Amino acid sequence: MGIMFIQRGGHGYHTIRVHGFLSLPLGTIVRLLATNSNEKQQQSESxxxxxxxxxxxQTVQNLNSDDVWNNNVCKQxxxxxxxxxxxxxxxxxxxVEPSSKVFVCDSCNRFTTFQNLHCTCGKPINKQPKNLDSDGQGNNAQNGVFVRENGSLFLVSDDLKIVTDSLLSSVQMLIESWYPDLTQLEEVTHNIGKNEILNLLKYALTSREPxxxxxxATSSKSNKKDNPPSQFASAVRALPCPSNRSKMDIKVLQTKSQKKTIIAEANEDFVDFIFSFLTMPLGSIVKLLGPNSFAxxxxxxxxxxxxxxxxxVLLNPGVAHQFGCLNQPLNISEGQPPHTRYYYGTGIPNKEYSCTHFGNYETREGMIEGGVISKSRGSIYRPKSLYQLYPRSVNGSEDVIGFVKRATLYGIGDDLNVKPLSANSLLSYLKVLSLPLDDLEVKVSIGEAEALSFLGAFLTSRFTLTSGLKRPFECA
Structure with a gap:
C-alpha cells in the first residue's frame, strides 16, 4: 500500500521545509544525504x-589544494x-542546515564565514566570537517563510504536488492517484523529523512516490499512472536561444566512430563553470531547464x-553572494550583499545600580570570553562595525578571482573528473585507453547554448561531456 496524500495542519512548517528544498545548492544536497544516518541503510533508486x-x-574533495585551488578556502x-x-x-x-559560522579579525574589523582565510593584514582569521543572534535559534519559527499563507491546511500528494486543503482538492488528488478502492484507505499519523526530511529530499530527486x-520505507504496488521525466532535448527546445556573449574555448577529443568524448582540454573558466554546479540551488536549475527536465x-x-x-524567491533563488562563477555562461544571478551589518565587541551592555548616583543606573560591560557579534548594534558594548572579506582572494587582496588557478590547462573526463593537464599526462591517458590515433578528432569551443545543454546532460546522463556537447537543439 502506498500513500495517497498527507494533510499538514497547524502552521504547515514541514510543508514549507519541503518547499525549501528548492533553495538548496547541489553541494549541500550531497553533503546532507551523506551525513543522514538512514542514507546508508536504504537503497536509493538509480x-x-x-x-x-x-x-x-568527490572530484572536488580529492583535488589537492596545491595543484588547483587559488587558496585553501575555494575548495571549502x-x-x-x-x-x-x-x-x-x-x-x-x-x-536541516546549520547557520554559517562567523570568524573575526579584531585587528582589522573584518569578518568571514570561512576559517583560516587570510585577512588583508596577512593574518589567518580563526577567532570565532559568540553570535548573540543564534541564541534561541529555532524557537522563533515563522509561518509563511517561503510562500504566502493565511493559516491554511495543506495537502501533499505522494509525488509532491502541494495545494491548500479543501474538499475539492482532496477529491481531485484521489482521482489523480488512480486508486480504485477507497475502502482500503486508512488514516495514520506519523512524526516527521530531520532524518525523514533528508530521506524525502533524496526520494524527491529519484522517485515518483517519495x-x-x-x-x-517501501514502494507502492498500486497501478499508479506513470509520469516519466521528459528528455532534456524536448525540454530545452521551448527555451529562447541564448546569446553567445559568454564564450569559453575548450578542445574536446572524441572518437570518430562512436562520437564519444574521451577528454576535454579547458582553461580555468570552464573548470570554474563545472565546479559551480555545486553552488547552484535546485530552484534556479529548474527555472533554466524547465520542471519536466528532472527525474x-x-x-x-x-x-x-x-x-x-x-x-x-524559491522560483529562482540564485547563487549566494560571493559564491558566483566569474564567467557564468548561464543566466543564474548572484545574490546581492546582505543589507544587515555585523557588530563586534568584547562584551554586552549591563545596567547596574549606581552607588554614587542615587536612583540611577550605569551601563557597564559584561565581558564575554572570545568576544561577541550581533546584527543588532545595541546588543554590543561599544560596538565596532565589521566588513566582510571576499573569500576567493590571494594573500588577502580584494581582487576578484575564480575557484581554480588561472593560466592553467585542465583535463576533464566524460564523468567530469578534473585534473591539471600536461602533454605527458595526456599521452599517458591515451595509452591507457589504447585508442587508434586515426579514430580521434578534436572539436573546439563552447558557448552559452552549449552550456545550457551541458547542464541538462548533467541531470540525465552518466556521460555528461558526450551528451552535453551534442547540442540537442539548434538556434533559429
Missing part, C-alpha cells in the same frame, strides 16, 4: 543526476556552498510553489 552530483563533489566554498535563502531557512521550525518511500518529483514541487506564490 538516478544519473544524483550520481553525477556525488561524483563531482564548493563543498559547503551557502544557501542563498539562509536567513529565511533559519526561521523554519525544522531547519512520501511512500520515506514514511512507509523524481522536483518539477511538481516547483510548480506547486509557483501556483501558491508566483513571487516566491
Amino acid at each position: 538516478s544519473p543526476f544524483l550520481e553525477n552530483i556525488k561524483h563531482l563533489y 566554498m564548493l563543498l559547503h556552498p551557502r544557501n542563498p535563502c539562509e536567513a529565511l531557512c533559519a526561521k523554519l521550525f525544522l531547519n 512520501l511512500t518511500n520515506t514514511i512507509l 523524481g518529483c522536483v518539477g511538481n514541487l516547483y510548480k506547486s510553489v509557483e501556483n501558491l506564490d508566483p513571487t516566491s
Whole structure:
C-alpha cells in the first residue's frame, strides 16, 4: 500500500521545509544525504543526476589544494556552498542546515564565514566570537517563510504536488492517484523529523512516490499512472536561444566512430563553470531547464510553489553572494550583499545600580570570553562595525578571482573528473585507453547554448561531456 496524500495542519512548517528544498545548492544536497544516518541503510533508486552530483563533489574533495585551488578556502566554498535563502531557512521550525559560522579579525574589523582565510593584514582569521543572534535559534519559527499563507491546511500528494486543503482538492488528488478502492484507505499519523526530511529530499530527486518511500520505507504496488521525466532535448527546445556573449574555448577529443568524448582540454573558466554546479540551488536549475527536465518529483514541487506564490524567491533563488562563477555562461544571478551589518565587541551592555548616583543606573560591560557579534548594534558594548572579506582572494587582496588557478590547462573526463593537464599526462591517458590515433578528432569551443545543454546532460546522463556537447537543439 502506498500513500495517497498527507494533510499538514497547524502552521504547515514541514510543508514549507519541503518547499525549501528548492533553495538548496547541489553541494549541500550531497553533503546532507551523506551525513543522514538512514542514507546508508536504504537503497536509493538509480538516478544519473544524483550520481553525477556525488561524483563531482568527490572530484572536488580529492583535488589537492596545491595543484588547483587559488587558496585553501575555494575548495571549502564548493563543498559547503551557502544557501542563498539562509536567513529565511533559519526561521523554519525544522531547519536541516546549520547557520554559517562567523570568524573575526579584531585587528582589522573584518569578518568571514570561512576559517583560516587570510585577512588583508596577512593574518589567518580563526577567532570565532559568540553570535548573540543564534541564541534561541529555532524557537522563533515563522509561518509563511517561503510562500504566502493565511493559516491554511495543506495537502501533499505522494509525488509532491502541494495545494491548500479543501474538499475539492482532496477529491481531485484521489482521482489523480488512480486508486480504485477507497475502502482500503486508512488514516495514520506519523512524526516527521530531520532524518525523514533528508530521506524525502533524496526520494524527491529519484522517485515518483517519495512520501511512500520515506514514511512507509517501501514502494507502492498500486497501478499508479506513470509520469516519466521528459528528455532534456524536448525540454530545452521551448527555451529562447541564448546569446553567445559568454564564450569559453575548450578542445574536446572524441572518437570518430562512436562520437564519444574521451577528454576535454579547458582553461580555468570552464573548470570554474563545472565546479559551480555545486553552488547552484535546485530552484534556479529548474527555472533554466524547465520542471519536466528532472527525474523524481522536483518539477511538481516547483510548480506547486509557483501556483501558491508566483513571487516566491524559491522560483529562482540564485547563487549566494560571493559564491558566483566569474564567467557564468548561464543566466543564474548572484545574490546581492546582505543589507544587515555585523557588530563586534568584547562584551554586552549591563545596567547596574549606581552607588554614587542615587536612583540611577550605569551601563557597564559584561565581558564575554572570545568576544561577541550581533546584527543588532545595541546588543554590543561599544560596538565596532565589521566588513566582510571576499573569500576567493590571494594573500588577502580584494581582487576578484575564480575557484581554480588561472593560466592553467585542465583535463576533464566524460564523468567530469578534473585534473591539471600536461602533454605527458595526456599521452599517458591515451595509452591507457589504447585508442587508434586515426579514430580521434578534436572539436573546439563552447558557448552559452552549449552550456545550457551541458547542464541538462548533467541531470540525465552518466556521460555528461558526450551528451552535453551534442547540442540537442539548434538556434533559429
